[in-house]
Amino acid sequence: MPESSRLQRELHQRKPFRSLAHEATVGLARTADLSRRRFEAMLDPHGITASQYNVLRILRGAGQAGLPTLDVADRLVERAPGITRLLDRLEAKGLVRRERCGEDRRKVLCWATPRALRLLEALDAPVDATEAEVMAPLPDADRRELIRLLDRIRAGLGA
Amino acid sequence: MPESSRLQRELHQRKPFRSLAHEATVGLARTADLSRRRFEAMLDPHGITASQYNVLRILRGAGQAGLPTLDVADRLVERAPGITRLLDRLEAKGLVRRERCGEDRRKVLCWATPRALRLLEALDAPVDATEAEVMAPLPDADRRELIRLLDRIRAGLGA
DNA sequence: CATCAATAGTTGACTTGTCAAGTAATATCG
DNA sequence: CGATATTACTTGACAAGTCAACTATTGATG
Numbered sequence: 001m002p003e004s005s006r007l008q009r010e011l012h013q014r015k016p017f018r019s020l021a022h023e024a025t026v027g028l029a030r031t032a033d034l035s036r037r038r039f040e041a042m043l044d045p046h047g048i049t050a051s052q053y054n055v056l057r058i059l060r061g062a063g064q065a066g067l068p069t070l071d072v073a074d075r076l077v078e079r080a081p082g083i084t085r086l087l088d089r090l091e092a093k094g095l096v097r098r099e100r101c102g103e104d105r106r107k108v109l110c111w112a113t114p115r116a117l118r119l120l121e122a123l124d125a126p127v128d129a130t131e132a133e134v135m136a137p138l139p140d141a142d143r144r145e146l147i148r149l150l151d152r153i154r155a156g157l158g159a
Numbered sequence: 160m161p162e163s164s165r166l167q168r169e170l171h172q173r174k175p176f177r178s179l180a181h182e183a184t185v186g187l188a189r190t191a192d193l194s195r196r197r198f199e200a201m202l203d204p205h206g207i208t209a210s211q212y213n214v215l216r217i218l219r220g221a222g223q224a225g226l227p228t229l230d231v232a233d234r235l236v237e238r239a240p241g242i243t244r245l246l247d248r249l250e251a252k253g254l255v256r257r258e259r260c261g262e263d264r265r266k267v268l269c270w271a272t273p274r275a276l277r278l279l280e281a282l283d284a285p286v287d288a289t290e291a292e293v294m295a296p297l298p299d300a301d302r303r304e305l306i307r308l309l310d311r312i313r314a315g316l317g318a
Numbered sequence: 319c320a321t322c323a324a325t326a327g328t329t330g331a332c333t334t335g336t337c338a339a340g341t342a343a344t345a346t347c348g
Numbered sequence: 349c350g351a352t353a354t355t356a357c358t359t360g361a362c363a364a365g366t367c368a369a370c371t372a373t374t375g376a377t378g
Contacts, residue, residue: 006310019287020302021294025194027309032191033236034316035184040336051364061172070326077192082365084328089363106326106373128178135180137315142308143179149297149305150186151165156296157193199366210334229356241335243358248333265343265356 035134042130046123048095051076053123055086056095059112060120066109068101095119194293201289205282207254210235212282214245215254218271219279225268227260254278 005023017023040050048056058075059067073083087110090096095116101107112120135143164176166186176182199209207215217234218226232242246269249255254275260266271279294302 005306006314019290020299020306021290022287024294024297024302024305024309025290027306027313028187028191028194030236030318031309031312032187034313034318035187038316049363068326069328077189078364079366080327081329081367086364104326104374108327128181131178131180131184134312134316135183137311138183138308140179142311143183145304146183146308147164147166147179147186149301149308150183150190152296152301153190153293154169154186154193155165157197157293208333227356237334238336239357240337240359245334263344263356267357 038130038134039127042126043123046119047093048119051078051082051086052090052095053127055083055090056112056116056120059096059110060117062111064111066099066111068107068109069098072110090116197289197293198286201285202282205278206252207278210241210245211249211254212279212286214242214249215271215275215279218255218269219276221270223270225258225270227266227268228257231269249275 005017008017017026036050039053043050043053054076055072058072069083069087070080072087073080076083078086087096087098091098095113097111097113098108101109138146164182166182166189167176169189176185195209198212202209202212213235214231217231221230228242228246229239231246232239235242246255246257250257254272256270256272257267260268297305
């Protein structure tokens, strides 16, 4: 019989978890949620959301060539409608430039503006710090182990 | 130098991850996201969302006594406004009953209706199956290890 | 070449999550 | 006991994510 787990206490639960799979999936969801909140709290004073930050990172990675709207969505694992509106807001803030593509007029190419690149540069250190903060309790060996376990789960889910 | 990781390939990235902390936080977010989608796909035909399901589970756990609105929020780690409206929709679907509390008229007690309890019962097996599916790639020892690693991260984040 | 399917994106409607500000009821303190 | 603070929500406004349905191109086929 396992002892009362910490997650059980977090959830005010009396009964033990029904299975390891249950405890692991709940723990996964709650841990990711807490981590997400840390990142959002860090980004908040800079006036962008985590989703917007991720889009800008992707566009920085794409460089001069730019990236079509749906390619941004692919890299975020997000559906198309969300991306369109995310880009709408970033364009309104002057952080993204969009232009219909000449060769294939169905596509809309997107770029991070110079202002976005400056913002991203200013955010590199705080982002690194937040990642380090979230993973602070785990020594390197445990971080590798976590990465491995998560990789295997995603492989099973067909990622 | 580490080999090109599977997450790197998922993200179409050329460069290796900047740090173990970076790869682990990104892996955490993406894995939790994939898991969430599995659960939502499973719940969809039953006409409720994952958030609604979690609320109903909590109310089932509370039993006859019912639970005040904000206590539901606590157990979900959600902010108050979201809960109010989640309960609004569940009440509209006939899955939740709410009543202002007699002893402390600031509180609104919530209960799962008999219909909600029947729905939850029908969902127990599919939910178990989805948890098992998500964790299928991990043997028990790895599940325990994952639970332990996630616990330590949450402990560090002050959960 | 005309038609028809596939691709790239946008729009509308709805659920969720967040913050800020407001209301109603209870608790606290001089 | 009466002003004030605290608690428990509720409402409004907006960002985001989801699906279904629509437009505009482009590609593929007879």
